[in-house]
Amino acid sequence: MSPSKPGATTATVRRVLQTQIMPVDRDLDVLPLYVDPDPAVLDADKYNVGGDKGAKELNKASLRQSVSSGTMIHPDQIVDRHAVRIEQGERLSFGSYFNAFPASYWRRWTIVEDVRLAVELHGRGASVTVYKSMANGRSQRVSSQQVEDGAAGGTFVFDLSLRPFADGGWYWYDVTAGDEDAVVSAVWDAEVPADRAESGSVAVTITTMNRPGFCSDLITQLGSEDDVIAILDTVFVVDQGTDKVRGAAGFAAAEKALDGRLRVIDQGNLGGSGGYARGQLETVKAGTATYALMMDDDVVCEPQSLLRAVAFADLARRPTIVGGHMFSLYSRARLHSFGEIIQTWRWWWMSPEHVLSEWDFAARNLRSTRWLHRRVDVDFNGWFMCLIPRQVLDEVGLSLPVFIKWDDSEFGVRAKAAGYPTVTFPGAAVWHVPWTDKNDALDWQAYFHERNRLIAALLHSPYKHGGRLIQESVNHSVAHLVSMQYSTVELRQLALEDVLAGPDGLHEALPHRLADVNAFRKQFSDAQLEADPDAFPPIRRKPSRRGHSELEVPSKRSQIIQAGLMPLRQLRKPRALSREFPEGEIAAMDAKWYRIARYDSAIVSMPDQTSAALYTRDPELYRDLLKRIADLHLKLYRRWPELSAEYRSKLPEITSPEAWEETFRPWTEADAEAADD
Known part of the structure; x- marks a missing residue:
């Protein structure tokens, strides 16, 4: 933003930042990422645990223990993509991965200073309570409103400041149904400068290699919601295989849904870096899209992730790379990592010290997990889902020609050195085959x-x-x-x-x-x-004299001796x-x-x-x-x-x-x- 003259007023408009969403397919495995029916059971503060090695190891083990009761809403309670029904007398929290508001990220990286939460409730006696968390995970009640006696429902508005979120913290809301079942939907928006009102456009690049079914399904997901289609400039599918995506059963319908936005490019197998670089090049040459979005072909996408990433990037203080998180395709509430950095002395990618990898939200959700509330700053984001401003490509170049591995991390480090940060943004994610498999x-x-x-x-x-x-x-x-x-x-x-x-x-x-x-x-x-x-x-081998299992994990000392x-x-x-x-x-x-x-x-x-x-x-x-x-x-x-x-x-x-x-x-x-x- 350019500074205004003294006394001048800048025109502003309201812009949607995030809407309440429910799973596309009513999948029970992913419901913990959208809603949380359990009470919060916050784990111990590390400063209360202290520095004793035994106490720290015991606490570390306890962090992985499930606090979930197994209670879950019935799929039939999902009214539609944005609304859910809560049964009479029941309470449901939206302090979850996809429906809590990541206040600290908006506070640190964007021009937004205040947000407004509008909750639409239908159901006599229903109430909504808004909470916020601190960077250490402790929650605080902010405000509460209730459907008036005799009324069938209403829209309840909460104006919320982002000032107290310097190091971390989220906003969320809980809804309690009263005298009858309640139906709830919600929108988070903000007052933004008028020149930031319009959404940027996205050129998506999907690099594919002999996964026609997977890739066709992903194209279908991108074309499944009108508000997502509206921000798409082009969807480039760089097909580097012999089993072509055009031959997939659902391809024709997927192409039709994108209404002329799909472009399939056939080329030899130049790996991920060659496929993504082709999409980057085409995006730069066309000069029409605001952003280039890199996306793997073997992912399942939460379509609203694109809208959230673009809104965040549009309102960023400076051109910013916005990445999504990766959940496991096989254990769908399990998060691979909450953010990644380069440890420069070893030159190796890793999660920051306080981040626990392979985190299972079905066992311990956001409100019960202290470390998830501290903001995580990263050096790069994997290109399984990563939004790059075209301006960054113009200034720092395209991908390294390295076929596979380290192209995404090197680009993030290169962009950061040029003054363009990367933010791995909560609430934007895909499901992918985990690296461990x-x-x-x-x-x-x-x-x-x-x-x-x-x-x-x-x-x-x-x-x-x-x-x-x-x-x-x-x-x-x-x-x-x-x-x-x-x-x-x-x-x-x-x-x-x-x-x-x-x-x-x-x-x-x-x-x-x-x-x-x-x-x-x-x-x-x-x-x-x-x-x-x-x-x-x-198998044949002389019997061993060992009296203990060879599958035991040796001590650190034993490993050093064996080395x-x-x-x-x-x-x-x-x-x-x-x-x-x-x-x-x-x-x-x-x-x-x-x-x-x-x-x-x-x-x-x-x-x-x-x-x-x-x-x-x-x-x-x-x-x-x-x-x-x-x-x-x-x-x-x-x-x-x-x-x-x-x-x-x-x-x-x-x-x-x-x-x-x-x-x-x-x-x-x-x-x-x-x-x-």
């Missing part, structure tokens, strides 16, 4: 994890040699090595070699690097997966019987380095539970890889300052629209030729 630390993605993490650190680490990153890279490679995961170690070595080669080849490698990586790793037995358990020889001894053990000659018969079977959940390293051969199942691989210890390969690990990491350490300078100097060039246009040329030219025919 994937195998991306061991399979072909291990190459991209290692290479792209190093590239991001070279670009942005404030430390001369990347802090602890190189040491951690050595540790992780050795851990994979003693675990007989030779293909993973080889891919990590290949990643280091490519990093040392510099940034010039990143665009050129994009179309073929995945194929190269997959072809390379196939030569290793630990990369050859079998779905049939009978594909492996039977010193296990690398030495790998030099010994393997037991003869292990060459013909695996010595054991290891479940994915137990496949830790300190357990795998005890065996000379083992069948290890994969995290997705669909297959397993035979791991076989090879002392000669171990010696060779150990030497190469040391040599390459020493070379990286010595060259870090010059490499960092080179990557940083070329960052504007490799993320420029011009560089990406050249990368996309084989497909854009093919499209142009097809259009001429």
Whole structure:
């Protein structure tokens, strides 16, 4: 906002910030994210727990204990998308993830200073009570109103200040039905400058690869509500697979619902970064959308999330990236993380210290969870749902050409350095397959994890040699090595070699690097997966003298000792019987380095539970890889300052629209030729 002249008045209008919503499909699994029928049972304050280690561990365990009674409204009580019926004499709280108002985020990042809550109640004797919370989770009653005697209902308005929310806190309301069932709906709005009244428009980019059904369903969700369609400029579906989204059963209806806003772009598999960069490029070139929204193809979207994210971004103090949260597609009230930062000394993504990951709102909802009330500031947001102002793309460039992994986090760090913050915004979310059910630390993605993490650190680490990153890279490679995961170690070595080669080849490698990586790793037995358990020889091993379970988690001291001894053990000659018969079977959940390293051969199942691989210890390969690990990491350490300078100097060039246009040329030219025919 530009400052007004003394005595001048600025025209203002009311703008909706958030509306009460209920689940689209009346799904009982997600109802805890929308309403909370239980009383609040707030956990202990950490300052009351104190610094005693035992007390802290006990409190940490208690935080995960369920306080839910299991009570839940019946799906038939959901009147429609915005209204719910509360049975006579019952009380229902809207202090939930999707219906509480995240006051501290609006206070910190936007120009909004006061909000108005308008609750529409129908039902004799019904009442509404408004609450607010402090950053430490304690709640305070703000105000209450009731349907007057003899009246059938009414609209109750509460004017609420955002001033007392500097560090955290929410607003919410509870509704109690009186002499009969009550029906409730509500709207949060604010007085905003007239030049902020109109909603910005959104160009959505969905990158898809052989998930036509999933992607078609997502397009359907985006076109399911008129108010969401109204803010859509274009929906780009960048189809990089062979099983095309156009062939999905529901695609035609989804396309029709978007009324000309859908554009499907076919191109080769350039990974997530190539798909998102294509949408970013098209958005920048068109120049019509206010925002570019990155979204995965395998998500289920809460459509109102788009409206909330756009309203927040429209009213932000400065151009701001607005990200959504990710809930599990399989346990739908479970939140992956409430926000993510980069720990710069390690150069690794993580949740802030006080954030508890994999949080189950069905067990302990917002009003009963103290840490959820403190505002969480982040460095980036994953591109499973992330709204980026077009202005930011214009000024800091497009995605890095890194195929997959670290493209979203690097962009967030880059934008932040240019003065554009990222806010992971409560009340905006998607449901996604959780990372814990994937195998991306061991399979072909291990190459991209290692290479792209190093590239991001070279670009942005404030430390001369990347802090602890190189040491951690050595540790992780050795851990994979003693675990007989030779293909993973080889891919990590290949990643280091490519990093040392510099940034010039990143665009050129994009179309073929995945194929190269997959072809390379196939030569290793630990990369050859079998779905049939009978594909492996039977287990045979000399009986162990151990009198305790090998599945016990060793102490920290024991792990440190094993970290010193296990690398030495790998030099010994393997037991003869292990060459013909695996010595054991290891479940994915137990496949830790300190357990795998005890065996000379083992069948290890994969995290997705669909297959397993035979791991076989090879002392000669171990010696060779150990030497190469040391040599390459020493070379990286010595060259870090010059490499960092080179990557940083070329960052504007490799993320420029011009560089990406050249990368996309084989497909854009093919499209142009097809259009001429």
